[in-house]
Ligand SMILES: [Zn+2]
């Protein structure tokens with residue numbers, strides 16, 4: 001049987017779901033940076049960067065809200081990638097200063113993992129720009145006489161939808177009674 | 182002969198020098214395969230979700246062809262008959278077969294002791310489907326030995342093509358049994374999870390049986406277009422909320438009949454519970470991922486019926502059984518008793534009520550089989566059903 005097909009642009013649902021999760025992650029990170037910059041700064045080995053962390057928090061929240069509100073997540077994911085670069089650079093500086101070498105390298109690892117997730121998401125979203133071949137099986141009813149005509153054909157009697165069984169009321173329950181016919 | 186054989190997880194090969202089968206019992210027949218198909222449940226073996234495969238097992242349980250040789254005690258078939266063979270092997274004589282419960286035949290599983298251990302009691306032998314169900318060689322091959330060939334095989338009348346008859350061996354009766362077990366009433370809404378090959382036949386069966394509303398849930402657009410062609414209302418769970426749409430379609434009361442035509446591979450929704458299942462599955466603590474079952478128990482109308490043609494292999498976890506019990510739900514399930522339905526469905530095909538060939542999207546040679554397992558599993562290239570011609 002021949003197959004009908006055409007070229008279409010498709011949303012990448014997996015990438016879009018990932019983008020939403022990254023949006024929530026952004027907001028979570030942002031809130032943490034905004035509310036407890038002092039604690040974070042000393043843990044990460046960035047003493048004196050309290051103001052900077054607050055700014056980063058605002059940035060994270062902005063991209064997070066953007067990702068959750070938009071129909072076109074791609075630019076927001078690129079914004080996140082920019083932010084990832086900033087985070088990595090900042091942590092790189094902290095690593096050189098070496099106040100909290102263990103914590104800083106753990107944070108670097110975490111940011112690198114998130115960056116990889118952002119990259120994967122961006123790649124997924126880029127696929128949406130390429131049309132894909134979509135097959136249309138709308139002509140494959142399987143019913144040579146059409147679906148509507150066949151509704152109820154296997155029911156008793158003449159085989160129309162009116163002949164399909166309809167047991168209602170107490171009769172339905174009585175079908176389980178021991179003295180059913 | 183050539184045959185598709187299992188060499189390990191995700192490793193199926195078309196091997197060239199497989200020994201030809203021969204008659205082992207007087208009731209046997211040898212069939213030269215003219216067409217065979219890849220089934221969703223073959224993918225459980227391909228992906229290694231189903232235990233009990235051994236190196237070199239021949240795959241395939243959906244096949245048909247010409248009878249080449251008949252055992253001395255087989256009075257039903259003769260050489261040259263064109264037959265389609267049910268995937269369940271049944272003796273026709275034990276208590277279960279006598280009751281029409283062919284897929285739980287007590288005598289056809291050669292490894293009954295193994296199955297007793299796993300399931301409590303043995304079920305029927307199946308073609309090409311693990312040592313647990315007898316370790317019988319499958320039909321994705323040039324030749325197959327068919328045991329109890331005086332019970333199962335259905336003779337195909339002249340004029341009916343392979344493409345029309347082939348699915349009588351499994352997926353058409355499977356969809357049909359799933360719908361019949363729902364005891365469909367005229368005013369029923371029947372919801373089918375999964376627009377794969379079995380789902381497609383379940384839709385057509387529910388229409389033939391007279392359901393007022395047939396709904397199908399999936400996220401593969403081309404499969405949904407095929408479902409609509411068969412008379413179903415479709416829900417794409419990537420794009421809309423299943424629960425809201427079902428409430429809308431049933432005035433908030435929920436569907437009377439819910440059918441799980443997905444089974445073990447229901448990983449489609451990337452939800453929290455699907456991730457939980459994936460972790461447990463990786464740790465071998467459960468074998469199925471019952472996202473669909475959970476949703477069915479939740480949305481079904483109280484007093485309704487859940488019918489499960491989808492294949493499960495072992496343990497399931499975190500099922501809302503309280504909802505199911507308190508809502509008075511009825512569960513119907515099982516491997517298909519193919520022999521119970523095949524003759525009737527053959528007549529319906531002859532009568533022009535249905536033409537099962539609609540579901541075939543890919544036809545290829547046996548050599549292309551391993552590649553098409555992948556295409557089918559990944560739902561690439563609009564693949565719904567693959568037929569191979571040995
Ligand atoms: Zn099958």
Ligand SMILES: [Zn+2]
Nearest residue numbers: 272275278286
């Ligand atoms: Zn039996």
